[in-house]
Amino acid sequence: MKDVAARAGVGLKTVSRVVNKEPGVTADTERRVQEAITALGFRRNDSARILRKGRTASVGLVLEDLADPFYAPLNRAVEEVARAHGALLINGSSAEDPDRERELALALCARRVDGLIVVPAGDDHRYLEPEIAAGIATVFVDRPAGRISADAVLSDSFGGAHEGVAHLVAHGHRRIGFIGDRPRIHTAAERLRGYRAAMADAGLPVDESWISLGPTAPGRVRAEARRMLAGDRPVTALFTGNNRVTATAVRVIAAHARPVALVGFDDLELADLLSPGVTVVAQDPARLGRTAAERLFRRLDGVVEPPRRVELPTRLIARGSGELPPARG
Amino acid sequence: MKDVAARAGVGLKTVSRVVNKEPGVTADTERRVQEAITALGFRRNDSARILRKGRTASVGLVLEDLADPFYAPLNRAVEEVARAHGALLINGSSAEDPDRERELALALCARRVDGLIVVPAGDDHRYLEPEIAAGIATVFVDRPAGRISADAVLSDSFGGAHEGVAHLVAHGHRRIGFIGDRPRIHTAAERLRGYRAAMADAGLPVDESWISLGPTAPGRVRAEARRMLAGDRPVTALFTGNNRVTATAVRVIAAHARPVALVGFDDLELADLLSPGVTVVAQDPARLGRTAAERLFRRLDGVVEPPRRVELPTRLIARGSGELPPARG
Numbered sequence: 001m002k003d004v005a006a007r008a009g010v011g012l013k014t015v016s017r018v019v020n021k022e023p024g025v026t027a028d029t030e031r032r033v034q035e036a037i038t039a040l041g042f043r044r045n046d047s048a049r050i051l052r053k054g055r056t057a058s059v060g061l062v063l064e065d066l067a068d069p070f071y072a073p074l075n076r077a078v079e080e081v082a083r084a085h086g087a088l089l090i091n092g093s094s095a096e097d098p099d100r101e102r103e104l105a106l107a108l109c110a111r112r113v114d115g116l117i118v119v120p121a122g123d124d125h126r127y128l129e130p131e132i133a134a135g136i137a138t139v140f141v142d143r144p145a146g147r148i149s150a151d152a153v154l155s156d157s158f159g160g161a162h163e164g165v166a167h168l169v170a171h172g173h174r175r176i177g178f179i180g181d182r183p184r185i186h187t188a189a190e191r192l193r194g195y196r197a198a199m200a201d202a203g204l205p206v207d208e209s210w211i212s213l214g215p216t217a218p219g220r221v222r223a224e225a226r227r228m229l230a231g232d233r234p235v236t237a238l239f240t241g242n243n244r245v246t247a248t249a250v251r252v253i254a255a256h257a258r259p260v261a262l263v264g265f266d267d268l269e270l271a272d273l274l275s276p277g278v279t280v281v282a283q284d285p286a287r288l289g290r291t292a293a294e295r296l297f298r299r300l301d302g303v304v305e306p307p308r309r310v311e312l313p314t315r316l317i318a319r320g321s322g323e324l325p326p327a328r329g
Numbered sequence: 330m331k332d333v334a335a336r337a338g339v340g341l342k343t344v345s346r347v348v349n350k351e352p353g354v355t356a357d358t359e360r361r362v363q364e365a366i367t368a369l370g371f372r373r374n375d376s377a378r379i380l381r382k383g384r385t386a387s388v389g390l391v392l393e394d395l396a397d398p399f400y401a402p403l404n405r406a407v408e409e410v411a412r413a414h415g416a417l418l419i420n421g422s423s424a425e426d427p428d429r430e431r432e433l434a435l436a437l438c439a440r441r442v443d444g445l446i447v448v449p450a451g452d453d454h455r456y457l458e459p460e461i462a463a464g465i466a467t468v469f470v471d472r473p474a475g476r477i478s479a480d481a482v483l484s485d486s487f488g489g490a491h492e493g494v495a496h497l498v499a500h501g502h503r504r505i506g507f508i509g510d511r512p513r514i515h516t517a518a519e520r521l522r523g524y525r526a527a528m529a530d531a532g533l534p535v536d537e538s539w540i541s542l543g544p545t546a547p548g549r550v551r552a553e554a555r556r557m558l559a560g561d562r563p564v565t566a567l568f569t570g571n572n573r574v575t576a577t578a579v580r581v582i583a584a585h586a587r588p589v590a591l592v593g594f595d596d597l598e599l600a601d602l603l604s605p606g607v608t609v610v611a612q613d614p615a616r617l618g619r620t621a622a623e624r625l626f627r628r629l630d631g632v633v634e635p636p637r638r639v640e641l642p643t644r645l646i647a648r649g650s651g652e653l654p655p656a657r658g
Contacts, residue, residue, distance in 0.1 A: 067405035270579065
């Protein structure tokens with residue numbers, strides 16, 4: 001801190017004010033201090049540890065939706081790691097809105113969290129560069145950061161989707177529909193890429209009417225699933241891009257006249273008890289959360305290393321719906 | 330604040346330090362300031378609003394388990410209300426451990442949250458009295474506070490369980506098992522009370538071997554359900570005390586030789602798609618969270634009124650499992 005103060009030509013108190021985002025510093029002074037911090041590779045958490053006296057440490061977590069059961073075990077796993085490090089968890093939902101993600105992440109930084117774990121809704125995270133430069137450790141989870149270099153802990157969406165679609169192909173399907181989340185979401189795009197690759201690897205043509213990406217609202221998913229299952233040459237199987245889509249697709253299929261094969265990305269509670277059981281490509285959301293939080297605390301403990309992307313494997317669980325043969329048209 | 334300072338015989342700065350739990354105040358001075366605060370009915374949030382300049386407001390939420398899908402919509406609903414009031418959400422799990430609940434609630438207070446929403450694990454909340462006296466608005470949700478008077482937003486556990494068990498009785502069942510959560514949990518005790526009342530109202534004797542309260546771990550629930558379904562005079566129906574218990578009971582019943590009727594407290598995703606669909610007594614967790622958060626912000630807005638207990642109705646959803654007749658023994 002002394003070095004930063006000397007380099008910026010200000011007092012220690014001023015450096016502390018800038019680091020802690022307290023008022024009473026001119027824009028010009030703040031910029032000089034920030035430049036000195038960047039130049040010297042000053043780690044905010046080192047100073048935070050000194051300045052924090054009496055404050056509880058905290059970690060911010062920006063999720064897509066606190067109410068989505070996929071994120072519940074991830075949330076809990078981050079909490080457990082934070083707790084083991086004596087830190088509280090401050091969290092919130094972006095509701096898949098990049099502006100809301102940005103607003104929430106910056107509010108957490110202003111609240112002086114020690115570190116940040118983000119499930120990004122947007123694809124441009126340059127707004128976090130000053131915070132990261134100022135020493136707020138940041139790890140992305142479930143989806144990578146956009147336009148900045150940062151730690152990311154992901155599931156193998158491409159590989160998982162490839163395996164799930166190949167499984168349907170192996171059970172005789174040639175006409176397979178793909179219903180996924182909005183195309184700008186990294187996982188949705190990766191799973192679509194896995195679908196296309198598996199079809200191509202099997203030498204199967206893809207009709208673009210078999211592909212539908214968009215919001216996971218039940219109304220949209222229901223309409224798209226019904227459309228793909230109607231007409232002269234319907235699809236005989238569906239691959240669904242996440243747990244929200246699968247929950248709706250299962251209902252459409254249950255009400256459909258002919259059997260339709262289904263493999264869904266993400267596991268669902270009770271999925272094993274349906275008739276047939278739902279075959280899924282399962283992620284491990286608790287492990288995603290735990291791995292991201294451990295990575296974050298490694299950084300907070302002062303380990304300096306280049307940003308790393310960790311990809312966790314998925315697991316195909318065959319339960320019946322993905323092993324149905326194609327129904328006669 | 331001036332009145333508090335004058336009454337305690339200290340400067341404004343000292344009052345601010347005490348209110349904000351900053352260091353540099355002797356125990357004696359702190360006590361005098363706290364006494365003056367209590368005597369004058371000083372509301373911390375009034376001062377907080379002044380002192381907070383530049384800080385984001387925040388609300389603490391202590392849940393039982395961030396990973397339990399029941400709490401996910403409650404969590405999200407609290408977040409939405411907090412967000413509408415410009416406040417961040419700091420949360421965590423008590424893991425059904427009263428010590429951990431206390432530790433977490435006090436850590437949130439030390440972190441200077443403006444208000445606190447608690448799903449209590451313990452049954453003695455006198456430890457929160459100094460915090461509440463110091464102006465931290467506190468609302469209990471899902472379960473009431475113990476040994477203090479405080480706002481509480483609950484579901485009608487007694488009425489819901491009574492209705493669910495009466496539904497089984499109306500379908501011809503006389504031997505009905507009850508598997509619930511640990512007896513010291515208010516909702517578990519209330520639901521058992523509802524079960525006993527419904528049996529008594531129908532003039533049916535209850536064999537104590539039909540009742541099992543304890544942890545909701547699948548192993549315990551499985552063993553208890555199997556025990557009740559075995560022997561010469563098994564139960565012909567089960568009433569399960571929450572979603573965790575139901576998820577396991579459904580699996581035991583699916584593997585059982587004879588049909589067993591089931592009504593579960595709490596709804597579950599996909600419960601309507603099982604064969605038969607699972608009849609449930611549904612709560613509205615999002616409404617619980619929203620009502621509690623609105624109550625909290627009413628207090629934070631300065632509304633002074635006696636603590637109130639709000640009880641939300643439950644809703645019986647008949648889907649098939651609760652309408653099965655008793656199987657022949």
